[in-house]
Amino acid sequence: MDFDPAPRLSVSDHVFGRLRDAIVGGAYPAGDPLPSERELAAGFAVNRHAIREALRRLQQLGLVRVSQGGATRVLDWRATAGLDLAMTLTTAEDVLPVETLARDVLEMRACIGADAARLAAERATRPARDAILEAAEAYADAAPDLAAMAVADLALWRRIVEGSGNIAYLLAFNSLTAGTLAVGHVPAHRRTEELLNVTAHRRLAALISAGAAAEAERAARGLLTAPLGSDTALIDKEQR
Amino acid sequence: MDFDPAPRLSVSDHVFGRLRDAIVGGAYPAGDPLPSERELAAGFAVNRHAIREALRRLQQLGLVRVSQGGATRVLDWRATAGLDLAMTLTTAEDVLPVETLARDVLEMRACIGADAARLAAERATRPARDAILEAAEAYADAAPDLAAMAVADLALWRRIVEGSGNIAYLLAFNSLTAGTLAVGHVPAHRRTEELLNVTAHRRLAALISAGAAAEAERAARGLLTAPLGSDTALIDKEQR
DNA sequence: CCCGTCAACTGGTTGGACCAGTTTCCCGCA
């Protein structure tokens, strides 16, 4: 939330961003060889090491496959990239439909959040349950400051996911919440309505703490799922 | 599936693996500064550039935070690492309870698989539905070769996730299936029982193709969820 | 026409130098 004006992104960061966008955007078709490191270095007017560091990160993301002797080839990111790719796509790119991506993230959030709530109710330890209740209270106390509530809401969900004891859910939660995408590009009205529902949040925490798995799951899903009227109706309401 | 004996992992790969395991394993507590690049280079007896490439990858994974001038600090991976971390943890580490991780991955697979089936039934395009049906047939044709069925099964699920139109699900699917973890460390009997259920797979594909969202979701969940008897019962059965 | 060989690629690694921020500590001033 702090205003971090100019992170002074390094040369290799810059190269990384450019290449990532180019690949995801389709400028380099899957299967095609990337220009050689030396060519890229000349093209970006930077040292080869900077290129190499950027390529390592692209490799880590699953966007390219480098092999000694042979050329570095572009992979089909739809088949090889992991969820962290969404994490790095922080800024609204032209390369990908942002609205669709936001919808997708919300859907996944609902899916995992509901199951995490169920699991937390089933097997969260005593201190974990207490942490959830505490976080729910902290969330309620944050009202009506919307920004503070958003932070507290995220903290509460983190407690719930932690309480589920599922590491995969925890890591996926990190992936979804990292970057400004999830937080920034979601329609404000959608978040607002959910955020203001203090009662539902409290009830969810209580259900989890009480070990009511099925009810907790249902409550979580209700909280995380947009009303059937969907965006158009909500937008209309907001524009009034 | 090819036997790739010695991928000749590069120096920076080696350093990356070592540091990753050390961090995830807790050898470097969160918040602590990592040794300087020069120290690490001396310690590993490699050039500093190799260390830097490894650190870039760790940074990409969300395990460390590097800042010019200051020391590179270890992050709390439980709070900052994304789902791709699970992807890189291919070998059975001592650093993390493998059995728990396998269970977690299976749970997430069931959660996402079921929702993806639902969404695919709701909004998959005509060619996408055909691809799912095709993949289901290919899967059935692979019987009774278990290895081939496993591959075809994965292909079928990929089609389903693709049909859901949810990019986040697709990326998460990649994260979960990449690496030998998901495939390798799952109890064999659990997979076998699921793999042999050709009828259920065919039915799932038909439901999706027919647009029966609720039924498809239920079928998918049934296919992906281990029977209530859980491991002990199955292990007993297998040992008989 | 085929096949081996070698030159010209590709990425991998090294060493050293220097730039650019941060942190530390010590010295001089109040």
Place this chain on the structure above:
DNA sequence: TGCGGGAAACTGGTCCAACCAGTTGACGGG
């Protein structure tokens, strides 16, 4: 004695130049 302020000693960031190690492809001999 206490408190700045500034230099020095860190940290990571970047560059250059060279060489090692695989891969690829073209060229020439069989």
